[in-house]
Amino acid sequence: MPEIPLLSTDRAQTTDETDTEPLEDAALLASDIELGYGEEIVVDCEHLVIPDGRVTALVGPNGSGKSTLLKGLSAELSPESGTVLLHGRDVHERSVPALARELGLLDQENDAPGGLTVDDLVTHGRYPHRGFLDPLSEDDYAAIDRAIDLAGIDHLRETALAELSGGQKQLAFIAMALAQDTDVLLLDEPTTYLDLHHQLRVMEVIRTLNDERDVTVCVVLHDLQQATRFAEYLVALEDGAVYDWGPPEEVVTEQLLADVFDVDASVRHDPDGDPHIVPRRAIE
Numbered sequence: 001m002p003e004i005p006l007l008s009t010d011r012a013q014t015t016d017e018t019d020t021e022p023l024e025d026a027a028l029l030a031s032d033i034e035l036g037y038g039e040e041i042v043v044d045c046e047h048l049v050i051p052d053g054r055v056t057a058l059v060g061p062n063g064s065g066k067s068t069l070l071k072g073l074s075a076e077l078s079p080e081s082g083t084v085l086l087h088g089r090d091v092h093e094r095s096v097p098a099l100a101r102e103l104g105l106l107d108q109e110n111d112a113p114g115g116l117t118v119d120d121l122v123t124h125g126r127y128p129h130r131g132f133l134d135p136l137s138e139d140d141y142a143a144i145d146r147a148i149d150l151a152g153i154d155h156l157r158e159t160a161l162a163e164l165s166g167g168q169k170q171l172a173f174i175a176m177a178l179a180q181d182t183d184v185l186l187l188d189e190p191t192t193y194l195d196l197h198h199q200l201r202v203m204e205v206i207r208t209l210n211d212e213r214d215v216t217v218c219v220v221l222h223d224l225q226q227a228t229r230f231a232e233y234l235v236a237l238e239d240g241a242v243y244d245w246g247p248p249e250e251v252v253t254e255q256l257l258a259d260v261f262d263v264d265a266s267v268r269h270d271p272d273g274d275p276h277i278v279p280r281r282a283i284e
């Protein structure tokens, strides 16, 4: 796979190749976007590419702007300035259902009426593909079954959301996003509330979608070690701006851990070059 320029950070701007905008390789391309709430701008991103057909992890400390950036990429939040292109076209140019057929977003906070069953919720993921009053098609049923199976919640299909644990509810919302059956999937902390088994399961689902169906995934993860293990690219945010980007073995350095995460840690590389973080202490 050829190397592609992802972001025009200071580091990237040292080469001429960054002037070439690799549109054909970009699932999402954000240019000069400022995102915020009311008067306050909390994300200021000059240039960001989420590469097509890859898994990219957004990492950074609490409040660094990961969720806000994901909302901006998904058109849930309109930028104060700048543009976000999805496969070359402004995300705001599409109708809501048309966008939802191409791009799925699992928010950090999810809620739905507790009386709905898991099946009802996952069926909701099919609405972009059909009219509200249309009966479910064979494609709809197949997508719902596949999503429930991938999420491993077959046994919960008839259970009301109100009766689920936090982790089970999280898996139900993940299944809803999977049923949407999009080429691009943005996931905000999908492993929150999940035990280790289910965290690994969700990450395996992401890998399967990417390997077998070429789905582009951009996922916010708090666990930096998990992010380095599963993602091909990392985007590290600090105070609403991109601090660094690239393959994990390049991004995860002792400098990044100190500058961005306020952590004193060593980084060791295994024989494959994968970084392993060994934290010593939180920096005062």
Ligand SMILES: Nc1ncnc2c1ncn2[C@@H]1O[C@H](COP(=O)(O)OP(=O)(O)OP(=O)(O)O)[C@@H](O)[C@H]1O
Binding pocket: 037, 042, 060, 061, 062, 063, 064, 065, 066, 067, 068, 069, 108
């Ligand atoms: N709805 C909102 N209204 C006002 N300010 C907000 C809102 N949502 C987030 N913010 C602010 O925007 C900044 C970035 O928040 P954001 O949730 O994007 O960060 P994050 O990196 O996802 O954090 P975390 O890891 O804690 O989830 C924070 O200062 C936060 O207080």
